[in-house]
Amino acid sequence: MNPEERAREFDAADPLGPYRNRFTLPEGVIYLDGNSLGALPKATPAAMARVVEQEWGEGLIRSWNGPDFGGAGWFDAASRIGGKIAPLIGAGPHEVIACDSTSVNLFKLIAAALNMRPGRKVILSEPGNFPTDLYMIAGLERQGLAERRLAARGDLTKALDGDVALLMLTHVHYKTGALHDMAALTRAAHEAGALVLWDLSHSTGAMPVELNAAGADFAVGCGYKYLCGGPGAPAFAYLAERHHAALDQPLTGWFGHAAPFAFSDDYEGAPGIERLLCGTSPVLGLAALEVGVDLIAEIGVGRLYAKSQALSEFFLECLMAFKVDLEQVSPPKSTARGSQLSFRHPDAYAICQALIARGVIGDFRDPDVLRLGFAPAYLSFANIAAAARHLAEVLASGEWQRAEFSQRAVVT
């Protein structure tokens, strides 16, 4: 059986097949970049129109209150959506809140961790972690509050000494897709007296995560990747319940106050997860995020993960069938990686551009990585076979060598 025939069989048996129709996917496009910007759920435009035209246009300021006061529940949206993200990451509903960007949430939680570990200043991470994760340490370092330490994957536990306040890692590596052992590393950090922050940007919505079972302290994650919340969607933050009372984060804005509408001169943090809020919630962004989260939760992370593994395994099988020989930088075993496959090639940028010209949208990560994401909610096995065939043709024909494919855009 050739790959296209195998794909037809897989698609016929795929329980998630019908969900593809719940997303807007442009004609002629095979979208392998849902790990960077998730596709648009078909329900999002109407939901946003309702928020804009009715809740804002008609309800005006009244919409901040809940339905019992004739409002639309804007004030509670951050906690409500956090509560919906919680089961996707193995957290309790009161341990997650949707707010700010991933970068800002990192800052609040890194600073909070430093406050909880007086006498310790080291933030331990790995070289090649997502840039913003490493950059967010720098500002605290310049203020003399933090000290960055980087150790390669295999050396992380050795680098955990009595100076480490926080171990901060990305669960699924953005470039290679390699997965960290969350439970083992969390345990090791705790044994060294350090706290742990997991960045779940490339995990949430594509695979099950068990924060509470692992004993994690903090986590952050992205709303616009597998959660399909739209460009620049609010991110989320997780704080284990045992730390709620002790949380001391530096962005003490009025939305994180115990009683924002008491308009007191003095800051008093909210008793729960709301203490992580800073300023007014971005209501329009949250409205789009909620649609994505509802849809991903309806499909279920268990089923999404099973399909994501099947998609990437099938892609590798297609490459074999089409005799494509590329250096794979993602772990060979599907259980050791997230929902993506990355390949190294000195001309990865031009190859990526040639694929995009054929309607196969993946991305390039500097300096030489072609990254293909397999968002399980809306990709079919037929997409995978077709993408693999395009890649084989681009490589065999040398069409990527055309001059136009080496012009670099700002966003890759």
Ligand SMILES: *Cc1c(COP(=O)(O)O)cnc(C)c1O
């Ligand atoms: C996408 C991503 C981010 C994004 O941070 P923003 O503040 O939303 O720009 C952060 N960390 C990781 C690991 C990511 O993959």
